[in-house]
Amino acid sequence: xxxxxxxxxxxxxxxxxxxxxxxxxxxxxxxxxxxxxxxxxxxxxxxxxxxxxxxxxxxxxxxxxxxxxxxxxxxxxxxxxxxxxxxxxxxxxxxxxxxxxxxxxxxxxxxxxxxxxxxxxxxxxxxxxxxxxxxxxxxxxxxxxxxxxxxxxxxxxxxxxxxxxxxxxxxxxxxxxxxxxxxxxxxxxxxxxxxxxxxxxxxxxxxxxxxxxxxxxxxxxxx
Numbered sequence: 038x039x040x041x042x043x044x045x046x047x048x049x050x051x052x053x054x055x056x057x058x059x060x061x062x063x064x065x066x067x068x069x070x071x072x073x074x075x076x077x078x079x080x081x082x083x084x085x086x087x088x089x090x091x092x093x094x095x096x097x098x099x100x101x102x103x104x105x106x107x108x109x110x111x112x113x114x115x116x117x118x119x120x121x122x123x124x125x126x127x128x129x130x131x132x133x134x135x136x137x138x139x140x141x142x143x144x145x146x147x148x149x150x151x152x153x154x155x156x157x158x159x160x161x162x163x164x165x166x167x168x169x170x171x172x173x174x175x176x177x178x179x180x181x182x183x184x185x186x187x188x189x190x191x192x193x194x195x196x197x198x199x200x201x202x203x204x205x206x207x208x209x210x211x212x213x214x215x216x217x218x219x220x221x222x223x224x225x226x227x228x229x230x231x232x233x234x235x236x237x238x239x240x241x242x243x244x245x246x247x248x249x250x251x252x253x254x255x256x257x258x259x260x
Contacts, residue, residue, distance in 0.1 A: 039153055042083035044068045044100060045115065046092050050138070054087065054115075057142045058149070074100045079167035083110065085152055088132075090116040090123060098130045105131035107172045107181045108165050111152040115140065166201045168259055171245060173201055185243035192217050193236045200249065200259050209256035233257065 041063045045051040055065040066081045068074055072094040078086070086104065090097040101112055114127045117138040124135050133152055136145060166173045171182045178194045180187050189197065199216045200208055214229055233249065240248045250260045 038062060038064045039085070039157075040064045040066065040081060040083040041149065042066050042068065042078060042081055042086045044071070044074055044086060044092065044097065045089045046071060047089070050115075054142070054145070058146065061146055063149075071095075075103050078104060079107075079165060079172055082165055084157065084164075085111045085113065085149060087149075088112055088114050090114060090118050090127070098126065101127070101130045101132055107174050107179075109176055110164055111156050113148065113152065115145075166198065168201050168204050169245075169248070171248070173197055180240075180243075182243045182245055187239045187243055189236075189239075190232075192232045193239070196232060196236060200257060204259045207252045207255045207258045211256075213257065 041058055043051050043054055043065065045054075045067070051067045055067055058065050066077070066083065068077050070077060071092055074095075088097040088101060092100070097114060097116070101114075104110070104112060111133040112131065113134040113136060114132050115136055115138060116123065116127075127135050134148055136148060164174065164176050166175070171180055173180050173194075175194070175198060178189045178191070180189060180197065195216050196213055199213055210229060217229070217232075237246075237249055240246065247260045250258050252258055
């Protein structure tokens with residue numbers, strides 16, 4: 038089931054769109070705290086965002102720009118500010134589509150289906166995972182923390198993804214090696230240690246020096 042996040046301060050419009058899309062079997066979340074859109078974005082991990090332009094605290098352009106720093110997921114603007122300048126600005130900020138208010142719900146649904154079809158060729162899955170304000174982007178193998186970004190190798194990405202997907206648990210060394218083994222690259226105990234230590238060094242450079250903890254005799258866990 039695809040997840041749709043609505044960033045809209047008009048409760049009637051947001052509620053109407055949510056009810057309609059749920060009839061099409063979408064999982065829909067309406068942003069509750071419009072001063073913390075990125076927090077809700079990373080917690081919910083949507084597949085598409087529907088964004089109004091005129092919002093309290095920060096406008097839709099700001100949030101579109103913030104999302105684009107960490108994700109390439111489709112973003113569609115829904116706005117009554119549909120003059121050419123706003124449409125051009127929306128596209129320049131990274132939007133994938135723009136639909137003017139008032140709009141037809143069936144047209145909106147078709148546009149959402151088209152964006153999802155173009156963006157997701159295979160099975161449904163999260164494109165970003167977050168922990169302690171660190172945002173892991175699975176699409177381009179990067180980790181963003183505050184204003185810093187690091188690029189990850191294939192093995193580093195798999196290690197961090199596994200730990201972040203199991204953030205409340207201790208992940209054994211065997212489980213991490215099994216995860217990396219999926220890539221058809223041979224890895225032994227020593228190679229795993231080298232990869233983890235290299236990853237820790239990268240994390241420390243952006244202020245996450247205690248991000249990965251070693252549980253002696255058990256494995257690793259996020260702090």
